[in-house]
Amino acid sequence: MEHDPDDLIASQVKALSRAVSEAGINARDIAALGIANQRETTLVWERGSGKPVYNAIVWQCRRTAGYIHGLKRAGHADLIQAKSGLMPDAYFSASKIRWILDEMDLQGRAEAGELCFGTVDSFLAYNLLEGRPHVTDATNASRTMLYNLGRQDWDDDLLRLFGVPRGMLPQVKDTAGLFGVLRPDILGAPVPVAAMAGDQQAALFGQACFAPGDVKNTYGTGCFMLMNAGENVPVPQGGLLATTAWRIKGQPAFALEGSVFTAGAAIQWLRDELGIIKDAAESQALAESVPDTQGVCLVPAFTGLGAPHWEMYARGTLTGLTRGANKAHLARAALEAIAYQSNDLLQMMAATLGRRPRDMKVDGGATANDFLMQFQADIGDIRVLRPAVRETTALGAALLAGLGIGMFRNPREAAGRWLLEREFIPDMAPDKRQQLLSGWERAVKTALYEAGSRREAPCS
Amino acid sequence: MAQYLAALDQGTTSSRAIVFSPEGRPKATAAFEFAQR
Numbered sequence: 001m002e003h004d005p006d007d008l009i010a011s012q013v014k015a016l017s018r019a020v021s022e023a024g025i026n027a028r029d030i031a032a033l034g035i036a037n038q039r040e041t042t043l044v045w046e047r048g049s050g051k052p053v054y055n056a057i058v059w060q061c062r063r064t065a066g067y068i069h070g071l072k073r074a075g076h077a078d079l080i081q082a083k084s085g086l087m088p089d090a091y092f093s094a095s096k097i098r099w100i101l102d103e104m105d106l107q108g109r110a111e112a113g114e115l116c117f118g119t120v121d122s123f124l125a126y127n128l129l130e131g132r133p134h135v136t137d138a139t140n141a142s143r144t145m146l147y148n149l150g151r152q153d154w155d156d157d158l159l160r161l162f163g164v165p166r167g168m169l170p171q172v173k174d175t176a177g178l179f180g181v182l183r184p185d186i187l188g189a190p191v192p193v194a195a196m197a198g199d200q201q202a203a204l205f206g207q208a209c210f211a212p213g214d215v216k217n218t219y220g221t222g223c224f225m226l227m228n229a230g231e232n233v234p235v236p237q238g239g240l241l242a243t244t245a246w247r248i249k250g251q252p253a254f255a256l257e258g259s260v261f262t263a264g265a266a267i268q269w270l271r272d273e274l275g276i277i278k279d280a281a282e283s284q285a286l287a288e289s290v291p292d293t294q295g296v297c298l299v300p301a302f303t304g305l306g307a308p309h310w311e312m313y314a315r316g317t318l319t320g321l322t323r324g325a326n327k328a329h330l331a332r333a334a335l336e337a338i339a340y341q342s343n344d345l346l347q348m349m350a351a352t353l354g355r356r357p358r359d360m361k362v363d364g365g366a367t368a369n370d371f372l373m374q375f376q377a378d379i380g381d382i383r384v385l386r387p388a389v390r391e392t393t394a395l396g397a398a399l400l401a402g403l404g405i406g407m408f409r410n411p412r413e414a415a416g417r418w419l420l421e422r423e424f425i426p427d428m429a430p431d432k433r434q435q436l437l438s439g440w441e442r443a444v445k446t447a448l449y450e451a452g453s454r455r456e457a458p459c460s
Numbered sequence: 461m462a463q464y465l466a467a468l469d470q471g472t473t474s475s476r477a478i479v480f481s482p483e484g485r486p487k488a489t490a491a492f493e494f495a496q497r
Binding site: 003018023025033036041059060191396398416418 | 462463464465466467468469470471472475476477478479485486487488489490493494495
């Protein structure tokens with residue numbers, strides 16, 4: 001999976017110009033601009049001309065899975081995890097850089113300092129900022145698998161492992177702080193660019209998760225959950241990742257991160273493959289038309305199971321079917337599965353940090369589903385807070401930029417911009433919760449058992 | 461007078477930009493999709 005680099009720049013410039021003109025303001029009315037971006041996606045360009053040597057390789061792209069498998073077999077997993085906080089995977093930038101240098105036969109030019117690597121933030125900065133700075137921020141650097149979390153610097157051992165010369169890497173700056181000014185030809189004024197952050201970290205900030213244990217969950221095709229882990233690098237367990245949450249005035253904060261592979265995709269499955277709902281919104285009414293799933297449990301492991309199970313061979317599993325099971329029970333089971341999987345992540349993060357969060361902030365498309373949000377609160381015995389501004393990624397980038405130019409003295413001052421839209425309060429008897437969680441655990445065990453036999457005799 | 465904050469949100473399927481009021485409310489949003497190959 002690739003993007004045309006020119007498309008990234010052109011669409012972003014158009015979006016910015018349109019937003020400013022629709023706001024009816026002058027570019028000089030913008031105190032600062034923040035950039036949030038898809039993470040890990042990898043670009044390499046010529047230092048002299050700025051011309052990319054290859055398309056952007058998108059984070060989802062699995063083309064380097066074999067290379068990563070080789071690194072793991074050679075016993076490098078512990079080194080990578082200890083230094084970068086990440087599990088070796090094709091997802092992160094390092095193996096994608098390696099692929100571009102090999103495929104385009106560019107190792108020599110990279111060694112000679114003629115090439116620049118950057119994630120999307122870095123490529124945007126290089127192309128949109130006055131003076132073409134080659135910069136990134138600590139959150140984006142943390143997703144490359146080349147960055148030492150504890151030392152907050154590129155790591156020589158990891159650079160050697162992937163054969164990436166230090167000279168092609170961007171300078172790593174604080175997440176909030178002056179990166180430069182926009183080229184005046186873009187908006188007609190040199191607007192200060194005062195924050196850059198990976199999208200999930202920007203959302204964590206936009207959700208005002210400033211204290212250790214504060215957690216946000218984004219419900220998209222999958223879920224991305226990040227929990228603030230404080231000022232020391234956390235030791236992740238069970239397939240969680242450690243990452244930089246942000247770095248402000250030289251002081252890093254860290255986060256635990258985990259993902260659910262199939263969340264909103266389970267609702268799309270009800271709609272597109274089973275045809276039992278016409279649109280995603282209908283799933284709520286259908287689920288609420290029955291008081292429970294009648295014991296039906298769906299483990300939507302369509303592409304395997306993520307943390308805390310990490311079983312790539314798992315597949316979707318439906319348990320507890322009786323003669324009376326109907327489409328409403330199935331729809332309800334699909335929505336509940338999103339909450340169960342998120343809850344498994346949440347409990348693992350809480351155990352890792354030794355903190356039980358008071359509440360969980362939520363964003364993303366599926367948070368419009370009140371049934372899902374209430375079930376999430378019930379099953380986790382946790383208050384679920386849905387904010388008024390659902391664009392938490394952009395809000396986070398904007399607030400970080402405000403911090404970067406000193407509009408706010410500290411994150412807490414910016415937090416006044418976070419407003420609650422609705423709070424979902426847990427309302428389920430403990431024995432009922434325990435009964436449901438046991439049912440989910442049995443269904444997951446069934447999926448894992450079946451994955452074990454699939455691993456020995458793969459049939460798909 | 462400079463008082464607004466703006467953000468770019470460069471995602472996997474679209475490039476977005478949002479202008480926020482000084483109170484942190486979205487004042488204008490624009491998005492353009494691009495191809496993935």
